[in-house]
Amino acid sequence: xxxxxxxPKYLVTQMGNDKSIKCEQNLxxxxxxxYKQDSKKxxxxxxxxxxxxxxxxxxxxxxxxxxxPDKAHLNLHINSLELGDSAVYFCASxxxxxxxxxxxxxxxxxxxxx
Amino acid sequence: GNSVTQMEGPVTxxxxxxxxxxxxxxxxxxxxxxxxxxxxxxxLQLLLKATKADDKGSNKGFEATxxxxxxxxHLEKGSVQVSDSAVYFCALxxxxxNQFYFGxxxxxxxxP
Numbered sequence: 001x002x003x004x005x006x007x008p009k010y011l012v013t014q015m016g017n018d019k020s021i022k023c024e025q026n027l028x029x030x031x032x033x034x035y036k037q038d039s040k041k042x043x044x045x046x047x048x049x050x051x052x053x054x055x056x057x058x059x060x061x062x063x064x065x066x067x068x069p070d071k072a073h074l075n076l077h078i079n080s081l082e083l084g085d086s087a088v089y090f091c092a093s094x095x096x097x098x099x100x101x102x103x104x105x106x107x108x109x110x111x112x113x114x
Numbered sequence: 115g116n117s118v119t120q121m122e123g124p125v126t127x128x129x130x131x132x133x134x135x136x137x138x139x140x141x142x143x144x145x146x147x148x149x150x151x152x153x154x155x156x157x158l159q160l161l162l163k164a165t166k167a168d169d170k171g172s173n174k175g176f177e178a179t180x181x182x183x184x185x186x187x188h189l190e191k192g193s194v195q196v197s198d199s200a201v202y203f204c205a206l207x208x209x210x211x212n213q214f215y216f217g218x219x220x221x222x223x224x225x226p
Contacts, residue, residue, distance in 0.1 A: 004157075033214075041152075041201055041219040090157055102148060103214065105157040 003027050006091045006106035013081055014114055021076045021109045023091030031055075032074035033103070034066060035090040043090070049074050081113045116141045120204045120217035127194055127224050135189040135220045137178075137204035145206040147171075147180050147187040152201045152219070161189075161202070194224045 004025045013019050025032060033056075034046040047066040048056035054066070063079040078085060091106040121136040139145065146165045150158040162171030167182035176191045187204060204217040 041221070043158075043203065043216040043219075045214065092158075102160045102163055103158075105150075105159070107157040 004091055004093055004104050004106040006089075006109050008109060009107065010110050010112075012112045012114065015081055015083060017081050018077070018079045019081060019111075020078070021089055021091075021111075023074050023076070023106060025072055025091075025093040025104070027093055027095075027104060029093035029095050029104070030071060031094045031096060032068065032071070033092040033094075034074065034076050035092060036060075037088040037090060037108070039087070047074075047076075078111075081111075083113050086111055086113045116145070116206060116208050116215050118204050118206055118215050118217040120202075120220055122218075122220070123201075124221040124223060127222070129196055129224055129226050130193045131224075133189070133191040133194045133198075133222070135202055135204075135222070137187045137189065137217060139185050139187065139204075139206050139215075141185075141206055141208050143208065144182075145208045147178070148205040148207070149176070149178055149187070149189050150203040150205060150216075152203065154200070158203060194222070196224045196226055198222060199224050 006023045031050045033048045037043050046060050049068045051071045052068045065077045068074045088108045088110050090108050092103040094103050117140045119138050148163045149161040151161045152158045162173040164171040164180035170179045178187050178189045201219045201221045203219045207214050
């Protein structure tokens with residue numbers, strides 16, 4: 001069983017569209033994260049949720065809205081997609097806030113905006 | 115603030131060569147330190163970690179020692195294989211602020 005699963009793996013869409021990326025973890029972890037990896041492999045945290053509550057909200061456009069229906073799911077909705085949103089988005093989870101034991105990452109969603 | 119600096123890539127080595135990827139950090143207090151590996155087309159996987167000074171993390175022939183005096187956590191492997199070709203990320207987690215800080219990643223290519 002995949003520990004942290006994201007769907008879709010690839011997403012190609014036009015500018016201006018609205019899209020969602022889903023993430024689920026079956027590890028029983030309390031905290032989930034969204035990271036954005038740009039073309040130079042730089043990883044930047046976007047959001048962190050602990051038990052459905054938002055705990056980290058970095059400076060990202062408000063077109064990005066995370067939603068956590070329960071502690072095993074953290075979805076990312078993006079409105080009015082722009083070319084600069086093209087990147088790989090990684091979901092991750094950790095047993096506790098801060099992830100001192102390490103994160104478990106999903107395999108990523110490659111978003112291409114055309 | 116907290117930050118991680120790792121050596122610029124890309125790094126290209128021949129099979130069985132010795133590998134060092136440098137990583138230094140800036141943090142107050144005592145962060146936990148990690149190396150993650152990203153194989154082509156995949157997500158990041160935890161490679162090894164160390165949670166306190168002088169701890170040595172090791173896995174799959176890779177090692178890194180938490181050096182508080184030099185604020186470093188350099189990754190080493192005695193003999194690399196083609197299958198080690200990947201991007202390697204150094205990272206720290208600081209309990210105050212509860213956030214991971216990743217380095218910029220170092221791409222390693224091992225040629226036969």
